[in-house]
Amino acid sequence: MAVWQVLIDFESDVKLSEEMAFDVSECLGKHGAVPSFALGGTQGSIVMCVDADDVIDAGRQGLEYAVEALPNCKLTPNNLEVTEWGKAVEHLHDPLYPEVVGYAEIARLAGVTRQRARMFPKIVDFPKPVIETAQGAL
Template sequence: MVLDFTSDASLSEDLAFDVMERLGEYGAVTAFDIGGTKGSVVLGLNAPSVVEALVSARSAVEDAMPGMQLTVLSAQVFTQDEFDRMVHEPLYPPVVSNAEIARMAGVTRQRVGQLVRSKSFPKPVIMTEHAKLYAKSAVEAWLAGR
């Protein structure tokens, strides 16, 4: 189950780890807008119905975040098979680096350096210390439009 919520208090990195620890029996994973008020918790639980799954999940998350008022924005309930398929999907779309973009566009890497600085070029989806990576589909669409 995925539970998206807002909180009446600011969310922190420490809280994210605390919530995962407190919800360890559910194999919980958190995604918080650090310093903001939006968050998501993914947890696995068994329940006889969707309603009971939602009630159990909400209760568990509220117990893991004592003193905070949570408002549920959305909830997604999955069967075990659906969840297993989801877990094995990549988190990011296929990505390309400047060198791959150069090959795709038939230009030099230096030219790609100029292209990626243009306002119309897709924004990177992953940034590391050494490289920016772009969604391959976005780059393909951008190149097709040129």
Template sequence: MAAWQVLIDFESDTKLSEEMAFDVSERLGEHGAVPSFELGGTQGSIVMCVDAEDVIEAARQGLEYTGQALPDCKLTPNNLEVTEWGKAVEHLHDPLYPEVVGYAEIARLAGVTRQRARMFPKIVDFPKPVIETAQGALYTKSAIEAWLERRTRKAKKA
């Protein structure tokens, strides 16, 4: 017997409410279930822990428990993910958002001054910012690194 994390995304034939989310948490409390509903809408998801012999049994149990937790709804699953518990815990440390950098970090990565880095957005193929803050634009670090790599290759060819 092994522990599995089961995530089920579904659509309901009835509108989902905050009260229904509390009911799911209570009914599936022994499985540590966490519901997430589009309040007033029909989309939802539930993540829970189940003990099962294998991935197929874990998926079956997750679907069964979800149906039992929302007995007055006809649910249509549209996504089902089953992950070994240890792997699921490892993924908790993965950042939800990509690493972002500002002009000081871009200058350091490019080996130029901050003033020069602030001129980069005027270059046609420079990445677009993902966030605009009062202190300035923020860019994904991976996009900046890829752009700098392309820029370096072009400079070497010339």
């Protein structure tokens, strides 16, 4: 028996509510479940801890638990990720966003002025911003 982290992204046939998220947390509390719902929408995800013999069994159990926790919904899984617990813990330290730079850094790296660097987004192959802030794109 091993411990696995199971992540399920899904669509629901009913609109998801805050109350439903609390119900999932309560129902799957022993699995440390964390639901994330587009409130008023039909998309959601649940991350939980599952004890299982192998990756297939962990995925199957995770899906069963999600269906049990949302009994009045028909869930259609869009994504299922099963990770060994140790590897999941290692990834907790991974950044949520890739390394980003602003126009000043782009200008320095490219050896141009900041004004010229601000024109780069008009280049067809130039990467789109990852984050938009009040100070500008990153």
